[in-house]
Amino acid sequence: MTEKPRAADPGAAGSAPGGSAGGEQGAGEEPRVVIRDKRKIGKTGDRTSAAAAAADAAADVPAEGLVEETEVVVDEIEAEAPISGPPVVDAPAEPTEESAQPEAPLGAELEAVRSELDERTRDLQRVTAEYANYRKRVDRDRGLVQEQATGAVLTALLPILDDLDRAREHGDLVGGFGSVAEQLITTLGKLGLAAFGEQGDPFDPTRHEAVAHQTSADVTEPTCVQVMRRGYQLGDRLLRPAMVAVADPE
Structure with a gap:
């Protein structure tokens, strides 16, 4: 071949x-x-x-x-065969500044919420204090209005009380008329009306109206020696001063 x-x-x-x-x-x-x-x-x-x-x-x-x-x-270089087995998982990297940056907006939002909460708390405290002051003012004004109304009514009844005092001095306040007069005085006393001005009281220009002056060796200070008309007050409020004659020491 x-x-x-x-x-x-x-x-x-x-x-x-x-x-x-x-x-x-x-x-x-x-x-x-x-x-x-x-x-x-x-x-x-x-x-x-x-x-x-x-x-x-x-x-x-x-x-x-x-x-x-x-x-x-x-020489011929043989390629290394891949190693069989489960894939190697890398360990988690430590957090860096860049990875921590996403938490910054959350912190800012939390700070904003806290600031708003503090502001709302201050507003609530302010409103509560204002409401408490309002209630006190309303109660005080209500009491003042009630006292003024009561004082106006009692002031209108003072001339009647002056007539009863004169009737008592003359001995005319007896019988049923005297009983009615005592009931009226007791009722007015319950409303807070109080009479003042007696002979021998020290002279007080804020409560007494002096219509006559004289000197006397029996007194050591200005003294009411005669009461011409008694004064009245409602609580601490003066409704009418007492009309008196005053004796000064010699």
Whole structure:
């Protein structure tokens, strides 16, 4: 069986020009380093094992007068297979300033809520104090209005009381008329009406109205020696001063 001629080996062909190039270099030049990758040679489908060996042998034999080339063989580096198993989970990174920044708006919002709460609390306290003062003022005004109304009614009844005093001095306040007069005086006393002004009381210009003055060796200070009309007061409020005659010491 006739063997077909094989195709020329590119590797072997490439070595010859390399040798020629090496021959053109001078003898004093540094040797050229040739790097071959055996993976390519071993994986080429067009070459046979014999042709590859012959090509390598021819390439290793230096030509006459040429500087021997140093061959550096790069071994085939097998890719590392991935390690089977569960994926490695990285440990959580420590919080940094950038990661803590999203909490800043929350802190600002919380501070705003606290400020608003304090403001509403102050408003509530102020309204409560104002309402308490309002109630006190209303109660005071109500009491004052009631006292004024009662004082107005009692002031209108004072002339009747003056007539009863004169009737008592003359001895006319007896019988049923005297009983009615006592009941009226008792009822007015329950409303807060109080009479003042008796003979021998010290003279008080704020409560007594002096209509006559005289001197006397029997007194050591200005004294009411005669009461012409009794005075009345409602609580601490003066309804009418007493009309008196005053004796000054000599």
